[in-house]
Amino acid sequence: MSASDLFSWLPDWGASLRISYRFDTVINSSEPGAEQSRIPLYSTMKRTMSCTMFSPQYLANIENFLRKMHADFFIVPLFPEPITPTGTHGASLRNVHAVAVEAGVQSYFNLNNLCSDIMMVDRIDQKIAELHTLTSVDSDTQITIGGTFYRDFYIGRTLYFPCMRAYVNDIADALATTALCDTEITFEEHF
């Protein structure tokens, strides 16, 4: 997985964002309704995320990415679980494996249950992102990540996200003007 396989643009929270979690259970039942067996097809829930992008400055970047990856899998952040690093504003996060973060991460469902990787995103320049292994959620205010750091990220402009391997299921552009549009993208998890 290279840096170009990371979808790192942040969504427009002016529109709601949906994540579905599903099992696709098969049920065998008799005519009176007694159920002999109920078998889920997935051992863990399969996720689908739909979100809206409204980023005039990244319009071409997003379109380029989706065209390039239309027949491939890539890494998508789970946007409802942003993790904000804490510390001195502007301090570098390069080679910081034990990251102090804002309280609450032990309540994040995906981070604690369905996540093996963490994406670092520079929210000022969203083309900059990096993927790291999630080693552990140490406490409500600290996570530990592994892997090699390639770029500089700074406290105050960086977000960490749990992420999933996915592909694009659907894209719909709603044009506001010829230059502005809401792009609704549906990502389906692949495992």
Next chain:
Amino acid sequence: MPLDIFSIKDDWTKPPSQSVDQYRTPIQYPGSGMYLRNITDDIRIKFTSSFTNLGKSAETAVLEFFSNHSGRQKAFWAIVPKSYFTVTATIGASDTTIQIADPSPVWLRPRERVALVTYAGSVHHARVVAMTSSTMQIDHAFGVSIAAASVAIFTRLIYCRFDQDEVVMVHTAPGISECELSFIELPMERLS
């Protein structure tokens, strides 16, 4: 043994809905009348409730319960939102008789269970032994004293599973989400 009870409070700004499965087959004879063939008397109810999760802990509680029960696979106990009993006097720690208002609007099978949820969030359950127009006799005492004014929910407890394989969390902000959950009763699997 404690029961596996789904006791997360639903959001009544979007009221729950309830329906009853129809287990009969219409048989239409040519030129004559129609008959209804009864398939089972174990008629089950379905209900759908909405949940507003104000914070990640609430969202995680819903998702963990759904995940731990593998969607439609595993059965559990749930509190029926329709027709609550009204407790009219304090329930003593060793009381097996509860003073209630007229229970006739509440439909109940023989030896069915009831659940009592207090405003503080504690959940108690028992099996109904007998009822009169002003009392309910249960098979064991709750073990704690419960004032009538502290009872938030007192209603039927059904053995059920989720009636959906997919839970959709609609996030209006990173920390706020809404979802709907459907439940279907499993009367044939209920232990008497």
